[in-house]
Amino acid sequence: xxxxxxxxxxxxxxxxxxxxxxxxxxxxxxxxxxxxxxxxxxxxxxxxxxxxxxxxxxxxxxxxxxxxxxxxxxxxxxxxxxxxxxxxxxxxxxxxxxxxxxxxxxxxxxxxxxxxxxxxxxxxxxxxxxxxxxxxxxxxxxxxxxxxxxxxxxxxxxxxxxxxxxxx
Numbered sequence: 469x470x471x472x473x474x475x476x477x478x479x480x481x482x483x484x485x486x487x488x489x490x491x492x493x494x495x496x497x498x499x500x501x502x503x504x505x506x507x508x509x510x511x512x513x514x515x516x517x518x519x520x521x522x523x524x525x526x527x528x529x530x531x532x533x534x535x536x537x538x539x540x541x542x543x544x545x546x547x548x549x550x551x552x553x554x555x556x557x558x559x560x561x562x563x564x565x566x567x568x569x570x571x572x573x574x575x576x577x578x579x580x581x582x583x584x585x586x587x588x589x590x591x592x593x594x595x596x597x598x599x600x601x602x603x604x605x606x607x608x609x610x611x612x613x614x615x616x617x618x619x620x621x622x623x624x625x626x627x628x629x630x631x632x633x634x635x636x
Contacts, residue, residue, distance in 0.1 A: 484521065499560020548612075583625050586612060
């Protein structure tokens with residue numbers, strides 16, 4: 469009779485080493501870790517066991533990951549709620565966690581982030597030679613849209629920039 473624990477233990481030990489190496493670079497979601505371990509050829513049971521271990525130890529935490537992701541984006545590359553939500557979905561964060569983390573991302577916060585980003589971007593558009601004012605505004609609007617800001621926020625930001633007389 470073959471002892472099944474002798475087969476599982478070495479696979480688990482290898483999988484946990486791979487997981488530790490993977491999460492050592494940056495925090496990961498359960499989904500990312502699961503995908504990586506499956507990609508490496510580990511059985512689903514082993515993957516589940518590794519994720520359970522690391523979750524229990526607090527090393528893999530989707531809620532903490534989502535909060536950190538949003539905070540880093542706010543500081544380094546401001547973007548709107550739409551894009552943040554999409555990025556977190558792509559990372560495998562559950563919808564209820566995304567909703568909770570982005571709960572404080574109200575209109576005012578998104579507006580301030582968009583306004584700051586637009587004020588930094590506007591001079592680059594002018595230097596790029598957009599002599600046509602309407603074209604420059606359209607480019608700025610498109611850029612804000614690609615950053616995930618809602619149309620309502622974009623319109624409010626463009627109004628404010630026009631009010632500040634930042635026209636070319």
